[in-house]
Amino acid sequence: MIEAISDYWKPFHCLLAEDLNVILVNARGVKNLPGRKTAVSDAAWLAQSGVHGLVSPSFVPPQPVRELRDLTWARTPMTRERGQIVQRLEKLLEDTGSKLAAIASDILGVSDGAILQALIAGECDPRTPSDLAKRKLRNEIPELTEVLTERFRAHHAFLTRLHLDHYDQLTDAIEQLDERVADRGGDGPLSSRPRPAQHPPRDQPSRRRSDHHRDRR
Structure with a gap:
């Protein structure tokens, strides 16, 4: 006992x-x-x-179930931390005076992610956001021209890149956990794959983030 x-x-x-x-x-x-x-x-x-029968035994699930629990429990803090990274990115943009976080519903979406990459690359042309805007975001073109701000310096670009890299690392780990759960016959909310930040790796050519976007949780 x-x-x-x-x-x-x-x-x-x-x-x-x-x-x-x-x-x-x-x-x-x-x-x-x-x-x-x-x-x-x-x-x-x-x-x-x-x-003397004064205590009741607790249920101990079989080993496969315990391993499945380990996987889901490992996933929970990662998804929470990934959401915190998005909040840090939004706060960082607000500190620079950029209105991207207020205009965009998803700063890691296709259009917003491309605009973030332009900011990291040091783009200063006010026409750039309007060129990169897609779908509903094109309705916000007048506001988007104010997104590029001189206050977004190399310091902010460095921090933004770190946040994006961290987001992608967590997303990769979450996807591996989801695949592991699926291999073990798990189902439920883990069957929906999260959408990664999908920014171009450092020192590599840019590519469309939508090429490998998945439904984001």
Whole structure:
């Protein structure tokens, strides 16, 4: 019998479950039972409680399910962090006086991403945003001419590139997790692939980001 405290029980469960009928009990369910005195007597006390039916075993999913949980739990903080990167990009643009974040619904979309690349490249021609705008964003061309601002300096370009690189790294990792889940027969929200930032790698020629865009979560 093992008390489930944090993740400390896992290695012991893995070692013992192959040969023994290991019972995992929830710490919340046993902490208020009478007779528990010191840490030294905890093991004997817990065993006696189990023998007399005073504790209920917790459900331990089979190994494939536990591995699937590990994959989904690894994915959650990555998607959260990716959203935080978008917020940092928007804040960075606001600090430079650029109105791109206010005009565009998705600063990592096809048009907005191309405009970001123009900013990183040091583009100063006010006609550039209108040339790069696609679809609905073309309705905002008058406002887009104000996107390129002299306050967007090399410092901001450097930080923007770092954020975009980090976003792409997280997206690649999320896609690998999604593929792993799919290979193991998982379904649900993970079956929808996120859309990466898709900016051109440093020192490589630009390409259409829509070439490998997927539905973004």
